[in-house]
Amino acid sequence: MATLIRKHGGEPTVAPSMREVATDDHGEVFAFAGQLLGGEIDMVIFLTGVGAMALLEIGEARHPREELLAALDRCVIVVRGPKPVAVLRKWGVHIDHRAPEPNTWREVLATLDEAAVDLTGQTVGVQEYGELSDELHAGLRERGATVRSVPVYRWTLPDDVGLLESAIRQTCDGAFDVLLFTSAQQVRHVLQVADQMSLQTEWMAAANACVIGSIGPTCSEAIREAGLTVDMEPSHPKMGHLVREVLSEAPRLLSEDRSPTG
Secondary structure, X not given: OHXXXXXXXXXXXXXXXXXXXXXXXXXXXXXXXXXXXXXXOOEEEEOOHHHHHHHHHHHHOOOOHHHHHHHHXXXXXXXXXXHHHHHHHHHOXXXXXXXXXXXXXXXXXXXXXXXXXXXXXXXXXXXXXXXXXXXXXXXXXXXXXXXXXXXXEEEEOOOOOHHHHHHHHHHHXXXXXXXXXXXXXXHHHHHHHHHHOOOHHHHHXXXXXXXXXXXXXXXXXXXXXXXXXXXXXXXXXXXXXXXXXXXXXXXXXXXXOOOXXX
């Protein structure tokens, strides 16, 4: 990210705000694998590459790979974006449906609807990522499915939040013109740490004076729910597009009146 920002003429400050941590208890994955091998799962939705790899590797720790792959071969396989595609291809798992950009839960449901997939009475396993996909679960249930949630990792704050605290103070001091967010959880963690520093209100006011760029719709929803304004989403939900497009428009956006009444 820092390299991309410099390439497009910006001066980066990168503050890590989250890390992926494997769940301590693999019971959920082992239980899911047992259901899968028992023919109780009709569809599996893979939402992330990291999660897909973790689910397969954890399952393989208890069951032979060929049995897991054979069980998956009997299921309808759905992926949310390109990263789980790469993992599943490496393992030799077929893919029936692939949700297009911007790769949110809405595109997953729309893809199933467009393919006229009947979910009535179907049991759908959802590989989770960080937190439960409540909207996706609700949409699947509305279409008649039973949802089997499979969490394999969660998001936490970094062990050292010093860089994040420094960036929050710098934001409050007006040091930045542009703020870029690449996940909804980043937004939540920044607000959490700012609150712990008793700077949340001050940080939000300063953030809204900046140009705020969001990687895509899910991230933008979290930004707006926090009471902030999303100035730009890139044409494709990728870091390169985010940096290039936001920085190219930042001078124009900053020239506008950014006061609350402007």
